[in-house]
Amino acid sequence: ALPLPKTTRALTYDAHGSPTRALTLARDLPLPPLGARGALVRWLAAPVNPADLNVVEGVYPLRPASFPAVGGNEGVGVVVRLAADAGDVVVEVGDVVVPAAPGPGGVGGTWREWAVVDASRLRVAPSDLPLAETAQMSVNPPTAFRMLHDFVPMPRLRDDDDDDANLHAVALNAPTSAVGRAAIQLCAMYGVPSVALLRPRAAETEYDADARELKRLGASVVIRDDGAAHRDRETRELLASLPPIKLALNGVGGASSRSLASLLAPRGVVVTYGGMGRKPVEIPVGKSIFEDIEHRGFWLTRWLRDEEAARRR
Amino acid sequence: ALPLPKTTRALTYDAHGSPTRALTLARDLPLPPLGARGALVRWLAAPVNPADLNVVEGVYPLRPASFPAVGGNEGVGVVVRLAADAGDVVVEVGDVVVPAAPGPGGVGGTWREWAVVDASRLRVAPSDLPLAETAQMSVNPPTAFRMLHDFVPMPRLRDDDDDDANLHAVALNAPTSAVGRAAIQLCAMYGVPSVALLRPRAAETEYDADARELKRLGASVVIRDDGAAHRDRETRELLASLPPIKLALNGVGGASSRSLASLLAPRGVVVTYGGMGRKPVEIPVGKSIFEDIEHRGFWLTRWLRDEEAARRR
Structure with missing residues (x-):
């Protein structure tokens, strides 16, 4: 040797x-x-x-x-x-x-x-x-996995004996990030529709290419994340065809988190794991008070620390 | 007759x-x-x-x-x-x-x-x-009461056999509102310190009068709610003398809710019951991810509806 x-x-x-x-x-x-x-x-x-x-x-x-x-x-x-x-x-x-x-x-x-x-x-x-x-498998994919499981009950895998009554949809921003891509693929695997809020790109061709790529990964709907677009008619009809959106994964903050929260069904949860927009998370007051929207944070390091502590007890 | x-x-x-x-x-x-x-x-x-x-x-x-x-x-x-x-x-x-x-x-x-x-x-x-x-007893005082009890365990009343280990403090904005005044008085009754974020008034004498009135009601600390004041040295020392702030009651939104959230100890909860500032609730991303700050909404009408439904089951 x-x-x-x-x-x-x-x-x-x-x-x-x-x-x-x-x-x-x-x-x-x-x-x-x-x-x-x-x-x-x-x-x-x-x-x-x-x-x-x-x-x-x-x-x-x-x-x-x-x-x-x-x-x-x-x-x-x-x-x-x-x-x-x-x-x-x-x-x-x-x-x-x-x-x-x-x-x-x-x-x-x-x-x-x-x-x-x-x-x-x-x-x-x-x-x-x-x-x-x-x-890249130690941080971002498990972050997506835990966020999909720890806040809203995930349906069993598609090929199991499913109960569609509990089916929900998931919305996310930063969909081309490593967490976003993992979340979209996991959702597709579980048979859970995903709604990707995609920021406008410098060129429209770039936006279209990214949107196509997200759909290839399994995203059900791609919405322009410009603060208001999800209210146009075509988007509303697309969203109306989905089960209620109960979980939103936020890696951005600011106006994008507000858009995410506004998509949620009553008692839905926004989970923040990143702040790439360098703005605080925003939750509309009315959604919060009248529809019981919850906001939580997720940090894999804390999750692992808590797991470790639980194992030792 | x-x-x-x-x-x-x-x-x-x-x-x-x-x-x-x-x-x-x-x-x-x-x-x-x-x-x-x-x-x-x-x-x-x-x-x-x-x-x-x-x-x-x-x-x-x-x-x-x-x-x-x-x-x-x-x-x-x-x-x-x-x-x-x-x-x-x-x-x-x-x-x-x-x-x-x-x-x-x-x-x-x-x-x-x-x-x-x-x-x-x-x-x-x-x-x-x-x-x-x-x-005025049907809406605002019970809103304050429920928010103080439903999210973070409240200590038993002062004259009970207290366990101070679980003592925490409560922060709130809109402290002169009916909910705020009720919350401050209830906190005082429970022996729980309260931190009131008071907006600047048109005249300083008016601010001082309101601050004195809040202290008379039982507020432990009054902080100027101008987006940054809670970081001055005197305020930091006052806050350091309190037990950890685990609960924040938000009736305003915007920058004021961000200030409230920034005061919270890890795993603290912000509860929003109003939006007098007509701005979304703001939660700093870092507090959310790294310190597990939670955000919830409270609406007495929903609470009563849920209670009624639970009683019927």
């Missing part, structure tokens, strides 16, 4: 700041020994999420344990070595792996080639999925 | 519209006979709530059963006659009474001198309370 590396390249930062200035490419970041529970991982791909940039900026509620810190929260790698007694782990040498969780329950920064991590914090990933998709 | 009236004066409207134009003073509105369940009531006082004006305007989700309609939802009166077999009622001739509920479960319009109403929809009121206060 070839000798194992003692150092790695990594994107590190010594203090919070704008990512383009704060991050540097370290070429010889030392790798610690495996220790009792360690796994040596060759990272193959890691995404850059908006939240990763917020962590570097220091505006995210999670901060690195120490500096220099390595950026990145997700990734896909291969286990190259494993401590002889790694404890209660599910991975083996040669496995394609992803972090069990983002943030504090995870493996630390993933923007690096090599790392020694706590082996219990790795999970085996499907080896037949393309690397780019595998690298 | 003097002969009973066959007609009454009343403020009526034949169609929805601006109250100053739509309302007329009818002098001879006929009174029906008592019938099987009727009570003849001499109304003594009735308030004008913003919601009453919205009903006349036709922008409220409740509408009169028919025209001409009589305005008003609340009031205080005296029972002058009662049908011989009025059924399961708790009132007697001579009782000071209020409607059991506003809206559809109530007695219909109260802006009138005399009415024949369903006796089961009246409740005996304390006869030692001033008329103006009695006339």
